Amino acid sequence: MSDDFLFADDEPVSDIEAAAAKEDAQEPAEPWVILIVDDDPAIHATTKMVLRGFTFEGRPAQFLSAGTALEARTLLEQNPAIAVVLLDVVMESDDAGLRLVRFIRSELNNRRVRIILRTGQPGQAPERDVILNYDINDYKSKTELTAQKLFTSVVAALRGYQDITAIEAHRQGLERILDASSALLDKRKMAEFVGGTVAKLAELWPSCEGVALCSRSAEGGVSATREPLLLGGSGPFAGGPFAGAPLAGGPLHGEVRPVRAALPAEVAGAVAEALADGHSRFERTHSLLVFRSASRHHDTVFYLAHRRALTEDERRLLEVFCSKVAVGFDNVHLYEELTELNRSLESQVVERTRELVEATEAAEAARAEAEAANQAKSLFLATMSHEIRTPMNGVQGMLELLEFTPLTAEQRELVAVVRDSAGALLTIINDILDFSKIEAGRLDLERVPVSLAAVVEGVADTLAPGARKKTLSLITYVDPDLPALVMGDPVRIRQVLFNIAGNAVKFTPAGSVKIRAELARFEEGKATIRITVTDTGIGISKDAQARLFRPFTQAEASITRRFGGTGLGLSICRRLAELMGGEIGVASEPGQGASFWFTFTTGLAPDSEAAEPAAAAPPLGGVSVLLLAPDAEERRFLARYLNTDGALLVDAPDAEAGLAALHSGTACDVVVAASEVDLRPLSNSSSGAAPRGRVLLTRTMEAAAPGGAVPLPRPVRRAHLIRAVLAAAGRAAADEVAVEPPKAKPAAPASALPVEEALAAGRLILVAEDHPTNRQVIQRQLTLLGHTAELAEDGAQALERWRRRPYALLLTDCQMPEMDGFELTQAIRAEEAAIGRARLPIVAITANAMEGEVQKCLATGMDASISKPLEIGQLRRILDRYLPHPGGDDAPLAAMPEVSSIEQLPPESAPIDLGALSTLFDGDTEFVGQLLEEFVTSNTVTRDRLVTAFGARDWEDVRQAAHKLAGSSRTVGARDLAAVGDAIELACVDRRLDGLDVLVAQAGDELARVAGFIRGAR
DSSP states (O other): OOOOEEEOOBOOOHHHHHHHHHHHHTSOOOOEEEEEEOSOHHHHHHHHHHTTTOEETTEEEEEEEESSHHHHHHHHHHOTTEEEEEEESOSSSTTHHHHHHHIIIIISOOOSSEEEEEESOTTTSOHHHHHHHSOOSEEEETTTOOHHHHHHHHHHHHHHHHHHHHHHHHHHHHHHHHHHHHHHHTOOSHHHHHHHHHHHHHHHOTTEEEEEEEEEEOSSSOGGGGSOEEEEEEGGGOBOOOOSOOOTTOOOOSOOOBHHHHSOHHHHHHHHHHHHHOOBEEOSSEEEEEEEETTSSEEEEEEEEESSOOOHHHHHHHHHHHHHHHHHHHHHHHHHHHHHHHHHHHHHHHHHHHHHHHHHHHHHHHHHHHHHHHHHHHHHHHHHHHHHHHHHHHHHHHHHHHHTSOOOHHHHHHHHHHHHHHHHHHHHHHHHHHHHHHHTTOOOOOOEEEOHHHHHHHHHHHHHHHHHHTTOEEEEEEOTTSOSOEEEOHHHHHHHHHHHHHHHHHTOSSSEEEEEEEEEEEETTEEEEEEEEEEOSSOOOHHHHHTTTSTTOOSOHHHHHHHOOOSOHHHHHHHHHHHTTOOEEEEEOTTSOEEEEEEEEEEEOOTTTOOOOOOOOOTTTTOEEEEEOSSHHHHHHHHHHHHHTTOEEEEESSHHHHHHHSOTTOOOSEEEEETTSOOHHHHHOSSSOOOSEEEEEESSOOOOOTTSOEEEESSOOHHHHHHHHHHHTTSSOGGGSOOOOOOOOOOOOOOOOOHHHHHHTTOEEEEEOSOHHHHHHHHHHHHHTTOEEEEESSHHHHHHHHHHSOOSEEEEESSOSSSOHHHHHHHHHHHHHHHTOOOOOEEEEEOOOSTTHHHHHHHHTOSEEEESSOOHHHHHHHHHHHSOOTTOTTSOOSOOOOOSSGGGSOGGGSSSOHHHHHHHTTTOHHHHHHHHHHHHHHHHHHHHHHHHHHHTTOHHHHHHHHHHHHHHHHHHTOHHHHHHHHHHHHHHHHTOOTTHHHHHHHHHHHHHHHHHHHHHTO
16 A cells, blocks of 8 residues: 655745744743853853843853862753853863863763863963864863954854754654654554554644544545544543544444534534645644545544644654654554454464364474484483493503513413404494584584695504505505695594595405595685595495495495494594585495595685795705506606606606606616516616616515615605605615604503602602592503502592692592582682692593593693593603602703604604604705794794783783684694693683683793793704
8 A cells, every 4th residue: 555645735824923923932031051161250250241141042141150170060960951161171170171071072971062162271272182182162262262252152152052952853853753653553453543643642742732633534435434533532632432444435333423523613623624625734723734545545634732833843743743644544444454354364274274283283293202312312322422431441541551561472462452442442432422422413623724635644654554464555645736734623534534544444355545635626715625535345336325324324234244333434424524514425336446535625724824835946856756656546646746846757657668768878866666566677777777766665664774775665655755765866864764663562660659758759649530440540550650649539539638748740530429620620729829839730531522621621720631541651741741850850851852853753742743743844844943933933922912911801812812822833733732722712702710820821831841842852
C-alpha cells in the first residue's frame, strides 16, 4: 500500500498570528543568562554597567558573577541555561580559566554555552595556543575590550547560542517524533493504534489541551458511513470507544459515534469544513490537519485545541507526525484484513501439519538419542585413553629400567620385542585420543613457521630402518621451488605424512616407497601444498577405497589379522587434512601399489619470523656431476636437487649410458651412483672420463673409508647430498656427511646418596605421584641416574613434606586426589612469596595429551613440563638443568659440545636445535650464525620491552612482547623460551596475573641461557 499522502494547503492567517504575537508580547520574556568569571570585582561592575539595559531579540540580560573558577563550576552545574561565559584566565591559578573551559566542554559536556576569554596578561595565555588547544568562541585582551567591542562580542555569542539551541531543539523534536512513530508501529489493533496516537499527540505537544482523531470513508458503502466519525480523543474530546475499523466502507465493530454527536458544534463544524475543502488550518486556539489516503480508502482529520498559537517549527513537526499516523491507519487496516485471512488459513494448516509435527518430534528424539550416544562414546574414548596412558607409563618405564640390568642376548631381544609392542599399543592409544578430541571438536591447530623439507625428510629418516629391513627403496623429494618456511602445524602435518608413509612401508613387501612434496597452487598469498606417497605394495580395490577413510575401517578384514591396527589412522588423517584446509585421497589398483596424497593450505611465514638467507653463489657452482640411477623418478629428483644447487649435470640409468652421454675425453668431477649400478665401465674406460670422486647411494648406514667413495644412505636428504658431492670433489671433509650414530648401550647404574647426604648436598628430590606403579618407576629411574628422592602420594602430602625440609627439585603429577599438581604449585609459590623462602624448581609430569597443557603448567608457576611415558634421557636432561652440580656452586657447567660441525650438536641437550636449524638452511652455517646473532639482539630488546611493560602493568603490551618472543623463538627452535612466551601471553589473555612476575623473570633467564649457548657454540 502506498504511503504517499496529500498535504493540505495552509490558510492565510496573518491577522490572527499578529494578534497572537501581540498577546504573547505581553508575557515576560525569558532573560539571557550571562556568567561573569573574574577575580577582579571592578571587572564585574564595569561589565554590568556597560551592558546595563542590554536586550537581544526582545529578551533582557541576567548576570551571574563568580570570583573563582571553583565558584563558577557550581554556578554552571546549577544553571544549565547559561548562554555566555565572560571568562578571565588567571585567577586562583595561572590557568584556572583554561581549566574551567575543559571542565565545561568535557565534564559537563556543554557545547552550547559560548565562551569569551578575557585576559589582562596575554603572555600568560597566548592567543594562538589558546585558540588551537581550547574550545573557546572568542579571545579578547582586557586592554582592548572597549564597551562597543564588548557589546558586539556578546551579541555575536548570543546569536551563536540561539542558533545552536534552535538546532538542538529541532533535533530533539525530530527524535521524539521518530521514537513516537516507532512505538506506534508496534500496534497491530486499531483500538491500540488510536489510543497510542492520541496519547503521543498530548505528550509531544504539552500546550495541547485536547485532541480529537476523526476519520471518514472516502469511497463506496452506504451514505451513513460517509459521515465523519470520532475514533478517539483526549481532554474535552475524550470518548469514542473504538473496537473496529470503520474504513473503506467496512462494518463498525463497536460503538463509534459520529462527529456531530460526539463533539461540540463548533468543533464538528470545523472538522466538516476541513474535510470538505481538504485544507489544513492553524488557528490561534486550535489546529486541524487533513490527510487524504492515496489509496482513497479514507480521510483522516486531527483536531488539536491549544493554549497558544503553534510556532512554525511546531507546525512542521506536527505535520510530519500526523502524516506518519495517517499512513499507519492504512497499514493497521491492511494488517487486520491479513490477520483475518491468516486465521482462516491457519485453521486449514493446523490439521495438516499435526502429523508433520509428530514426525519431526520423533526424528528429533532419534537425533538427540544418537547425539547423546555419540557424546557418550567420545567421552568414554577420551577417558579410557587417558586412563590407559598412566599404567602404560609404568610398563614402558619398567622395560627401560630392565634394559639397564645385566641381560643375556636372548633376554635383551625379548625386552626389545616387548618395548616395540608397548610402543605400538601407545600409538593406538594416541590414535583413540586424537579421534575423541576431533569428535568432541577440541583439537586445535598450531600456526607456527614450518620447514616442509625438515618434516618430510624427518619422517623418511624415522621410517628408514623399517624400509631397510625389507630392502625397500625409500625415496624423498621436496620441490626446491617450495617456500623455505610456511605457517602451519608441524606436528599434525608430520602425523598425517607419517601415517600414510608408514602404511606404505608396512604394506609394501618389495620395491619402493616415494614421498613427494610439491606446490599445488598459489592464490592470494595462500599456498596449497600437496604431499604424495607412492608405493609398489599390495594395492587397494575400488570398493575398499570408498570406505578407507571411515573410522574403525580397514581395506579388508585380513589386513587387521596380518598387520594389526585400529582402522582409525586414515580417518584421523582425513579430519586433520580438512582442519588444515585441504583434503586426502588415494589412487590404486589391486596388486599395482597405491598413491596416497593429501593437501593443506598455508600462508608464508612473515619476514619478522622467517628470515631468508642472503643471496649467495650456488654451493655446487662449477662442479660437474655424472648421476647414475636406474630408477627414472629417483634420478629425476636427484637431478633437480643438483641442478638447483648449481652443478653441471649429466644423468643416465647406468655407466655405459653415462659414458655415452659424456663428450669424448670429458672428465667429470664427481659421479653420484646408486649402489646397484655397476661402475666397472667407468674404471675400465680409456676415454679419460674417470671421475675424481664418487658418492655412493646406499641402502644401509656405512662409514666413509679413507680414499674411497663417500657413502650416502637412502633416503637422501638434499643438504646431505650437497655435502657429499662437495666432499667427493675435495671441497669439504668426508666426515662432515651426516650418518646415523650407533645406538649406545645402556650405561651402568650410578650410586645414589643416602637421603640425609643428598639433603646436605642440596640434591634431594621430592616426587608427588598418586599411582603406585609410576612412583616405583620414577624412583628406580632416579636411582639409576644416581639421584635420591622422597615420595608423596598426593599434593597435600607433598606440601607438608616441603614445609618440613628444603628440596632441590619437585617432580609432580598434574592429576592427583586431595590436591592436584596445579594446586600444589600455587600453594608453594604463595608460601614462598609470603615467607621469603627460596624458589623451588617444579617440573610437571603429565599424561594429558591435550593442546595447551605445557602453557597451562607454566602459567600456574611450574618451571617445565614433561609427558608420560617418561624416558630416562628425558629425565636426565631435566635433572641436569635444575639440580645443582655435585661440585658445588662453583662447579663448571656441563661441557659444551665441540662445534666442528653443527650437525654434531644433539638437539635434546641444548636450548636450540642447531642441527635442525642448519638443515633448514641447507648447511649454511655462516648464515645460521648471523641469524642467531640477530635473534639474540632483537629478543634482548623484546625482553626489555616485556620487563618495562610488566613494570607499568600494561598487560596488552606485555602480551604483544611475549607473543613476539614466542614466535621468533619457535623459528630458531628455542622450544623452552617459546613455551615461556606462550605461557605469558596466555596468562595475559585470561587475566591470570598471579605469578606473572615469575614467568617474566623466567623468560629473561631462559633468554640468557639461549644466548650463552649460542656464544659457546661459535
